[in-house]
Amino acid sequence: MIEIQNLTFHYGEGDFRLDIPGLQIAEGERVAVVGPSGSGKTTFLNLIAGIARPQSGDIVTARHNLAGLDDSAVRDFRIEHIGLVFQEFELLEYLDVFDNVLLPYRVNSSLRLDTMVRQRAVDLLGSVGVGDKLKRYPDQLSQGEKQRVAVCRALLVNPSLLLADEPTGNLDPANKSRVLDILIDYAADNEATLVTVTHDSDLLGRFERVIDFRDFLEKAG
Amino acid sequence: MNGILYLAWRYLAYNRWKTTILVGSIMLIIYLPVGLNVVVEQSGQHLNARAQATPLLVGAKGSPLELSLNSLYFSLDTPELTSYAEATAIIETGLAEAIPMYVRFKSRAQPIVATSFEYFGFRGLALASGRMPALLGECVLGAASAEALGVGVGDSVVSSPETAFDLAGVYPLKMEVVGVFEPNFTSDDNAVFVDIKTAWIIEGLGHGHQDLADPAATSAVLNRTDDNIVANASIVQFNEITEDNIDSFHFHGNLDSYPLTGVIAVPKDEKSGVILMGRYLDSDANKQIVRPRDVVEELLDTILTIQQFIVAAVFIVAVATVATASLVFLLSLRLRRREIDTIGKIGGGRWHVASMLLAEIVIVLVLGSALAAGLTALTWRYGSAVIESVVMS
Numbered sequence: 001m002i003e004i005q006n007l008t009f010h011y012g013e014g015d016f017r018l019d020i021p022g023l024q025i026a027e028g029e030r031v032a033v034v035g036p037s038g039s040g041k042t043t044f045l046n047l048i049a050g051i052a053r054p055q056s057g058d059i060v061t062a063r064h065n066l067a068g069l070d071d072s073a074v075r076d077f078r079i080e081h082i083g084l085v086f087q088e089f090e091l092l093e094y095l096d097v098f099d100n101v102l103l104p105y106r107v108n109s110s111l112r113l114d115t116m117v118r119q120r121a122v123d124l125l126g127s128v129g130v131g132d133k134l135k136r137y138p139d140q141l142s143q144g145e146k147q148r149v150a151v152c153r154a155l156l157v158n159p160s161l162l163l164a165d166e167p168t169g170n171l172d173p174a175n176k177s178r179v180l181d182i183l184i185d186y187a188a189d190n191e192a193t194l195v196t197v198t199h200d201s202d203l204l205g206r207f208e209r210v211i212d213f214r215d216f217l218e219k220a221g
Numbered sequence: 222m223n224g225i226l227y228l229a230w231r232y233l234a235y236n237r238w239k240t241t242i243l244v245g246s247i248m249l250i251i252y253l254p255v256g257l258n259v260v261v262e263q264s265g266q267h268l269n270a271r272a273q274a275t276p277l278l279v280g281a282k283g284s285p286l287e288l289s290l291n292s293l294y295f296s297l298d299t300p301e302l303t304s305y306a307e308a309t310a311i312i313e314t315g316l317a318e319a320i321p322m323y324v325r326f327k328s329r330a331q332p333i334v335a336t337s338f339e340y341f342g343f344r345g346l347a348l349a350s351g352r353m354p355a356l357l358g359e360c361v362l363g364a365a366s367a368e369a370l371g372v373g374v375g376d377s378v379v380s381s382p383e384t385a386f387d388l389a390g391v392y393p394l395k396m397e398v399v400g401v402f403e404p405n406f407t408s409d410d411n412a413v414f415v416d417i418k419t420a421w422i423i424e425g426l427g428h429g430h431q432d433l434a435d436p437a438a439t440s441a442v443l444n445r446t447d448d449n450i451v452a453n454a455s456i457v458q459f460n461e462i463t464e465d466n467i468d469s470f471h472f473h474g475n476l477d478s479y480p481l482t483g484v485i486a487v488p489k490d491e492k493s494g495v496i497l498m499g500r501y502l503d504s505d506a507n508k509q510i511v512r513p514r515d516v517v518e519e520l521l522d523t524i525l526t527i528q529q530f531i532v533a534a535v536f537i538v539a540v541a542t543v544a545t546a547s548l549v550f551l552l553s554l555r556l557r558r559r560e561i562d563t564i565g566k567i568g569g570g571r572w573h574v575a576s577m578l579l580a581e582i583v584i585v586l587v588l589g590s591a592l593a594a595g596l597t598a599l600t601w602r603y604g605s606a607v608i609e610s611v612v613m614s
Contacts, residue, residue, distance in 0.1 A: 051566055072570065079568035090563040094235030095228075106224035107569030113224070137235075153567070 001027045002048055007057030009047060018043055020216050028191040032204050035213030041197040045163045049082050050074035062160055079108050083154030087166035089146040091138040098134040101152045124152040128182055144175030151182050162187060164196040180206060229580035243546055247589025250539035254532050256600045261528050263604040265521050271407055272517035276494055277486040277510055279307055285511040286520060292322045292483040293513055294408045295332040299325050299482060303508060306477035308484045316493040320485040323420045328378045331366040334412040335420030344409055350374050351400030357419055357470055358462025360396045363412045364404035372398055378413060380423045394423045395461040421479055429470035431457040
C-alpha cells in the first residue's frame with residue numbers, strides 16, 4: 001500500500017514542481033504511470049523509493065512513513081521492500097550476469113549472501129531464459145537479455161513493491177511482452193505491488209489502473 | 222567488507238590494462254629510488270670491501286681507477302703496462318711483499334688472472350677440489366668461473382684470442398684445470414688463475430716448439446750456426462703444455478722487462494707503507510702508487526652524486542605520475558557516476574561506495590608496492606652479480 005498526502009517536490013533550481021494532493025495505490029495493485037516527458041514520473045518513483053525526499057507532505061510506503069526515517073533507515077527499507085528496474089538496465093559492466101544479480105547482497109551488509117541466495121539467483125536467471133549465460137558480461141548480451149537480468153536483480157530480494165521506470169523502453173515488441181510478463185507474474189504470484197512508468201500505450205491494458213501525471217504537473221511562474 | 226573487496230577486485234580485473242598501467246607506475250616510482258639505493262649501497266660495500274683489503278697498488282702512470290679496477294676487480298680495460306722489474310724493486314726495498322698481477326686475457330667471458338702463489342694466501346682463497354698450480358700451463362678456477370665454463374679438475378680451458386680477426390696476435394693456449402676454489406663472493410670467483418709465466422706464454426713472449434735439432438724439423442731450418450738457428454714459420458709451435466713438451470718452453474730476453482698490469486704491495490706495517498708511498502711520490506719515473514680505498518671512495522662519491530641526480534629526477538617523475546593517476550581516478554569517477562548512482566539506488570550507502578573506491582586505490586597501491594618489494598629483493602639478491610658484470614665489462 002502506498003499513500004501520499006499533500007506532497008510537494010521541486011529540485012533546488014529550475015521551474016519543475018510536482019504537487020500530489022493525495023494518491024493511494026493498494027497492496028498488490030498493478031499500476032501504470034503515464035505522462036509527457038518531464039512530468040515527474042521518474043521523480044515519483046524516486047520519492048516512493050526514498051531516493052528523493054519531498055519538501056513537504058507524507059509518503060507511506062509498505063507501512064513506513066518515509067518522512068520520519070533517516071537516510072540509513074530509508075536505505076534499509078528500500079533493500080527490504082523495493083525492487084527497482086531501470087530503462088537503461090544499469091548493469092555494472094565489470095560484473096558478469098550472476099554477480100550483477102547478486103549485487104544488492106554485495107553492497108549492503110544487512111543482506112547475507114549464502115548458498116540459498118545464490119541458488120535463488122540461478123533459478124531466477126533460468127526462469128527468464130538466461131540461465132546459460134551466468135558468466136557472460138553485459139556487453140555480451142542482447143538488450144532483452146540485459147533487461148531480464150536487471151529484473152532478476154530486482155526480484156532477488158523478494159520485494160513487496162516493484163518500481164519499474166520504462167522497463168520496456170529499449171526493447172523490441174517480443175522482449176517488451178516477455179519482460180512485462182515476468183514483472184506481472186511476479187507481482188501476481190507474490191501479491192506484490194507493481195508501479196510501472198511507461199510511454200507505451202499498447203501495454204496499458206495489462207495494468208489495473210493508469211495514473212496520468214499531467215494531473216499533478218505544475219509549472220511555476 | 223568482503224563484498225566491497227570483491228567488487229573492487231572485479232572492477233580492477235575487468236579494467237586490466239588500466240590496472241596494469243597504474244600498478245606498473247606505482248611499482249616504478251617506489252622501486253626506482255629504493256632499488257637504486259640498494260644497488261649503490263651494495264656496490265659501495267662490494268667495492269669498498271675489496272679496496273680496504275688491498276693496501277697499495279703499484280703500476281705505470283695513468284688512470285688510478287683503471288689500475289684499481291683491473292687489479293682488484295679484473296676489469297679487462299687494461300691499464301698502462303708496467304714491468305716485472307717493479308715487483309722485484311718493491312721486494313728489494315724490504316718494505317713490502319709484492320704480488321705481481323697480469324690481467325689482460327680471458328677464457329670465454331672469464332678473466333685470466335696471472336699472479337704469484339702469494340696472491341692465494343693474501344686473498345684467503347681455499348681449494349674446494351684439486352691442488353694449486355705448480356707447472357706452466359696449469360690453472361685454478363674460481364667457483365663461479367668453473368660453473369660458467371662447465372669444467373672441473375682434470376678438464377681444460379682455452380684462452381681466447383684478443384680479437385677474432387687478429388691472426389698474428391695471441392693464439393689460444395690450452396690449460397689444464399688442476400683445482401677449483403671455494404666461493405668467496407668476490408671477483409676471485411669469476412677468475413681463471415694462472416702463473417705469471419703462463420700469461421706471458423699466452424701473449425707469445427714465451428713459447429715452446431719442435432726441437433730444431435730433430436731431423437724431422439730440418440726442412441724448417443733456414444740457417445744454422447754454432448750459436449744460433451733460424452727457422453721458418455713451418456716449425457711446429459705447441460699450443461698446449463704437456464709433460465712431453467714442457468721442457469721446450471722458454472723465454473727470450475730479460476724476464477724483468479716482461480709486462481705486468483700492476484703489483485699489489487703489502488707493506489710489513491703502516492710505517493713501511495708510508496715510506497714506500499713516499500718513495501713513489503718523490504719519484505719522477507713513469508710509475509704510480511695508489512691506495513685503492515682512496516680511489517674507490519672517489520668513485521663512490523661520483524656514483525653518489527649521480528644517484529642524487531637520478532633520485533631527484535625520479536621524484537619529479539613520481540610527482541607527475543601521482544598527479545596523472547589522481548587525474549585518471551577523478552575522471553573515472555565522473556565516468557562512473559551512473560554506476561555509483563545505481564549502487565546507491567539498490568541499497569549501497571555513500572560509505573560503501575567510498576570504501577569500494579578506496580579499496581580499488583589500496584589494492585593498486587598494495588600490488589604496486591608488493592611488486593616493488595619483490596624487485597628490490599631481487600636487486601638485493603642479485604645486485605652484486607650485476608655490479609660484478611658491469612665492472613668486468
